[in-house]
Amino acid sequence: MHRGKGMKFVGDSRVPAGRKPNIPKDYSEFPGKTEAFWPNFLLKEWLVGAVFLIGYLCLTVAHPSPLERMADPTDSGYIPLPDWYFLFLYQLLKYEYASSEFTVIGAVIIPGLAFGALMLAPWLDNGPERKASRRPIASGLMILGVLATVYLTWESVDHHDWEAAAEQGEMLDEEEQEAMEEVDTDAEGYQIFSDQGCISCHGDQLQGTGAAGPSLYDTQYDAETIQEIAVEGIGEMPAGQFDGSDEELETLAEYIASGGNPDSGGGESEDSTEEEAGENTGDVEE
Amino acid sequence: MLQRVYEWVDERLDITPMWRDIADHEVPEHVNPAHHFSAFVYCFGGLTFFITVIQILSGMFLTMYYVPDIVNAYESVRYLQGDVAYGTIVRGMHHWGASLVIVMIFLHTLRVFFTGAYKKPRELNWVVGVLIFFVMLGLGFTGYLLPWDMKAYFATVVGLQIAESVPLVGTLAKTLLAGDPEIIGAQTLTRFFAIHVFFLPGALLGLLAAHFIMIRRQGISGPL
Numbered sequence: 001m002h003r004g005k006g007m008k009f010v011g012d013s014r015v016p017a018g019r020k021p022n023i024p025k026d027y028s029e030f031p032g033k034t035e036a037f038w039p040n041f042l043l044k045e046w047l048v049g050a051v052f053l054i055g056y057l058c059l060t061v062a063h064p065s066p067l068e069r070m071a072d073p074t075d076s077g078y079i080p081l082p083d084w085y086f087l088f089l090y091q092l093l094k095y096e097y098a099s100s101e102f103t104v105i106g107a108v109i110i111p112g113l114a115f116g117a118l119m120l121a122p123w124l125d126n127g128p129e130r131k132a133s134r135r136p137i138a139s140g141l142m143i144l145g146v147l148a149t150v151y152l153t154w155e156s157v158d159h160h161d162w163e164a165a166a167e168q169g170e171m172l173d174e175e176e177q178e179a180m181e182e183v184d185t186d187a188e189g190y191q192i193f194s195d196q197g198c199i200s201c202h203g204d205q206l207q208g209t210g211a212a213g214p215s216l217y218d219t220q221y222d223a224e225t226i227q228e229i230a231v232e233g234i235g236e237m238p239a240g241q242f243d244g245s246d247e248e249l250e251t252l253a254e255y256i257a258s259g260g261n262p263d264s265g266g267g268e269s270e271d272s273t274e275e276e277a278g279e280n281t282g283d284v285e286e
Numbered sequence: 287m288l289q290r291v292y293e294w295v296d297e298r299l300d301i302t303p304m305w306r307d308i309a310d311h312e313v314p315e316h317v318n319p320a321h322h323f324s325a326f327v328y329c330f331g332g333l334t335f336f337i338t339v340i341q342i343l344s345g346m347f348l349t350m351y352y353v354p355d356i357v358n359a360y361e362s363v364r365y366l367q368g369d370v371a372y373g374t375i376v377r378g379m380h381h382w383g384a385s386l387v388i389v390m391i392f393l394h395t396l397r398v399f400f401t402g403a404y405k406k407p408r409e410l411n412w413v414v415g416v417l418i419f420f421v422m423l424g425l426g427f428t429g430y431l432l433p434w435d436m437k438a439y440f441a442t443v444v445g446l447q448i449a450e451s452v453p454l455v456g457t458l459a460k461t462l463l464a465g466d467p468e469i470i471g472a473q474t475l476t477r478f479f480a481i482h483v484f485f486l487p488g489a490l491l492g493l494l495a496a497h498f499i500m501i502r503r504q505g506i507s508g509p510l
Contacts, residue, residue, distance in 0.1 A: 010297060010298060010300075013298070015298065015299060015300045016300065019296065019297070019300070019302065020300070020302045020303055020306070021302075022296075022302045022305070022306070024306075024309065024310055025310045025312075027312050030312055030314075031314075031315075032314060032315030032316070032321075033315040033318070033321050034312045034313065034314050034315060035312070035313045035318060035320075036310070036312065036313070037309065037310075037311045037312065037313050038308075038309035038310070040313075041313040041318070044320060045329075045332060048329065049333075049336055052333065052336070056340075056379070056382065056383075056386065057375070057379075059378075059382050060374075060375055060378030060379050060381075060382055061375070061378070063378075063382070064367070064374050064378055065367070065374075065377050065378045065380075065381035065382070066381075066437070067363060067364060067367060067433060067435055068435040068436040068437045068438075069435060069436055070360040070361075070434065070435060070436075071356075071360065071434045071435055071436055071438065071439035072436065072439075073439065073470070073471070075436070078436055078440050079440075080437075080440035080441055080443060080444045081437065081440075081441060082427075082430070082441040082444060082445060083384075083385075083426055083427075083430050083441065084385065085385070085388045085423070085426060086423075086426075086427070086441075086445070089448070090444070093448065103451040104451065104452075104453055107448050107451045107452060108451075108452050108453070115416075115420075118395075118416055119413060119416045119417075121399065121404055121412065122404045122405060122406070122408075122409035122412050122413075123409070125405075126405070126406070127405075128405070128406075129402070130401065130402030130403075130405060130507075130510055131402065131510050132400045132401075132402070135402070139400065142396075142399055142400070146396070168436070169435070169436045169437055
């Protein structure tokens, strides 16, 4: 670098007047088949990147990103699932000695040790040897860590009920959305629905709560069958859920059979709703 | 013409040294898949950066439609996905990119570990890399809530429960993230949005700059 007296600058700036030629270094004398990054290697990288991008775009087209129905914090039956790269931690916290009173072990100590060791690896493994086979303890621990993570992720995926999960998060289609919004919460039937505790499993809009209870606003049963179910139960629903007068039972059954909308008729009096009900049944059969 | 523009700027700002610093570095034989195919393991770091760039670009486009409040968040995502031209592609790239970037950064970490590239004098670069990994996981966690659907909400509930179970600072950490020690709702969504879009990307860019300056300064580790 030119220093001292006689330095020339561009105008009154601090930029030296002498210019550096814009010529790449010569790598021909470097050991082995060294290549210049710019532009030789970058061009090849670009080609690989383009192929990668095409694969990536194919993936986004073949598998559009999922969207479930809108978050409903009151849905107590929903089985949560984090994104796949947190599953190992999620699974770890399910084991007896890593959960409830031992939560600190599963949530802080084990991950803390693992990630702490990862971060401090250069000082824990500070020998000069670089080959993985010549530092068996470090390599062994890393392999063990990776295997444990893979195993925990695998177990978590295996334990998860994917079919129930797909069902519980399903988006409502427009007809269902409409039917749900039309639920009349001022009706006498709704009062009974709420007082009898149906609401805790079948939701405050008859929308159901995922795993605990199915939705009722588009039920296919008629009033008589609903009376029976309310008393005797069906499937996972236990018997003896209804505890009231026969009159109340009748009102409730009619209310549910009408899809929670007794005034506009649930299919017996008005033609338009009858058609809608028919379409709904068709959807279910598909 | 272009050359004259370059020279005009260079005369005033002397940009050639900066440009040569960026462009002039060697690619040694042992990391070049053109010479040794097994050297493809050295591509994972570059691919991580490539996907990060895609994440930043697609994320910028997503915020043109996304509304971070509990009434409209879900609807805005549904509109983006269903009605906006190419909205499915942009959201799809951001969604799948989030997974791919974790895969790539994981492979990159394994490559650096098993080639012993984190050893002296590259300890600091390894630490910065691990911090980048944590920031990426944080971005994944906060971004998962933003569509405000069932899956998003309940995964966040579980995540915040885990944060809460940390002794001493647990409740504080949860309050900081969720905006309230108990409720996971409107505040949580806006906070996660801010963390996902401003705080963590800011940290990420700083760490990436440090990562790249260090690798340029020290050069890539030699052959085994």
